Amino acid sequence: MRIDKPAQLTKLRKELVAVEKKHTKKIMICCGPGCLANGAAKIVEEFRKVLKKKHIRGFKIEALKETGCHGFCERGPLVIIEPRGTFYTKVKPKDVEEIINESIRKDETVERLLYDDPSNGHKIERYNDIPFYSHQQRIALRNLGHIDQYKIEDYIVADGYNALVKALTKMKPDEIIAEVTTSGLRGRGGAGFSTGRKWATCAKAEDTPHYVICNGDEGDPGAFMDRSIMEGDPHSVLEGMIIAAYAVGAHEGYIYVREEYPLAIENLKLAIHQATEYGFLGENILGSGFSLTLNVSRGGGAFVCGESSALMKSVAGEVGEPRAKYVRSVLKGFHDKPTVLNNVETYANIPVIIDKGGEWFAGIGTPGSSGTKAFSLVGKVRNTGLIEVPMGTKLREIIYDIGGGILDNRPFKAVQTGGPSGGCLPEEKLDLPVDFDTLTEAYSMMGSGGMIVMDDHTCVVDLAKYFLAFLVEESCGKCVPCREGLFQLHAMVKKISEGQGIEEDIEKMEKLSDVIIKSSLCGLGKSGPNPFLSTVRYFRDEYLAHIRDKKCPAKVCRELIRFDIIADKCDGCTACLSACAFDAITGKKNEVHVIDQDKCTKCGACEAVCTRNAIEVS
């Protein structure tokens, strides 16, 4: 059905809401990235099978929803029974029948699948009562986990495309831009540039045509906010883009998605198809006279293609090499025409800003960084998952109240934000409020939202080496400071990690970093030394331990550690012997085993399987 007038959408929504209301219960199955990796597809299959077989009175199969990431991935696969909000964790196919019997036929719960509070062991039934959720505020992720990711109708029920109607019928393009400027929204892709200002510049550009592009490259390894939004709520991105296109006078747009995200590509294509059928995209949108086509463009797996000028080349089918920054892509972007490029999360915020007003949005967060920010909270934290908090929330609150603290109660060591361009913050910075400027002042950066928590088993020298190796691999090689400078920086960190460094190296590396930052062409090189600089700033002692004492305090750097079996603890179970792929362990059953240091590669497999803690790393 095609919608030509706003009134038709209102009518349609009423009808759809009435249908939804008839479902007295709904089964929401999380099919986000984490739950899928844990077998959510099998759960969906099992629910369909059992429901078909049992035929429960009053329950329609439409009330079974496959949603995007609900957030608490660590506990997945998740199944939520609405409207009560009963929260089932780590669900297996064999639990499905019981859930249907207790929660759908009756109003009971399956106790053993409920969340248990680690602090007191109490079961909590509803997700809203779980601290992980109660500390959050969701704007960009508003629909994730609450609507079926494949159904535009669910998005419409959740007030979707309301903002588009408002924008197209009640607002002029410059009023929209003014509203976005008032909101104070800053780009969520990393740099934090004012979205309103970017749109204004593009709208005013005389050259035509204008383009809108969405950056769904999500190159930060450790981040999955954008993936989750594109898969779980693709229409929020489309709606944001359509509004942007109308505001800046664009009639063609692209969503650039990294090819590691095949589901995101599929769901976006489906969403574009649905939106076109309803008349939210295509010719004469909602009868307004405004037209727009959107296409999905698959990336080719190159980190540098997240950079604006490289991305635009890649969309055009070329090699994604950045160009000098003095040519601004907002004026000379895709095909050298004025182009608005925004991040996925940035677009997802737009409908809400138009709906509720820029003032409302500006009232959330801090004066310099308004609104909320989504993060993927991962690493050595207890509650890994996808979260969204108001800007200005303290790191401590995120890691301890939402994240539940460090895995296995180990000591906190550092938190890494901003990916390969960002930095590490230590314990004493945990009370910093998270916003664009505070993080930059602390020598880290907001980045796109990967937040990786580390414990005392993570070595910062190894981490710096990891990021530098990543950047050396991903540097496009166009300019020397980045190509050669990062290569040398990596070689020097590697030398330190192997116990071959000297103290003067650190100073040399700091100088080299300075040159790379000042003379690289694009953001990859300009921010490339950050992981080294921030770790050496906050954890200089750890570098010195590698250099002076030839020790890796976290026991990670292989050249500086050794594995030994403690004779008193070993009961000769042979587990380590079979685990060692390098034939470095010898021993007979029930006798103490021994490691041959010449053969040992320090892979750690033996330590991981020994249940008696008999393997010592020193």
Place this chain on the structure above:
Amino acid sequence: MNHDIGKLPEILERYPQEPQSLIAVLQDIQKEYNFLPCDALKHTADYLDVPLSKVFSVSTFYNAFSLNPKGDRVIRVCMGTTCHIRGAAQILEQLEKKLNIRAGETTPDLKYTLEVVNCVGACAMAPVVIVNDKYYGSVKVSGTKKLLKGG
């Protein structure tokens, strides 16, 4: 080596006949054949009116493309930051040792290809390994045999 590229005309027809379609066409060829056969690249260059040199530069720039045939089971170990700090390197090492190849290589019998990727967006389940299209989360160093056998 000559490869059957019979599907190529159909792939080419999926996209507008213009240089901008290059990456999309190469992606579909890669998907169909698991690599980019040389003949297919030549045809693509002609069809889209792009110099062959450019087709090669695009094919080698992006990690998604490979100019060599891949194995039946493509094992991809995530080396993203989260997987790294949760022990991805150890898992890769086990696989390298068991298959007797390095990351990026294919076993001579064309059964396995071992690759690394930078984050597949399932970080909450780190470390993650993907075999063909199936995800395995929270993989343990001791659990790599399962990845080779499948199931």
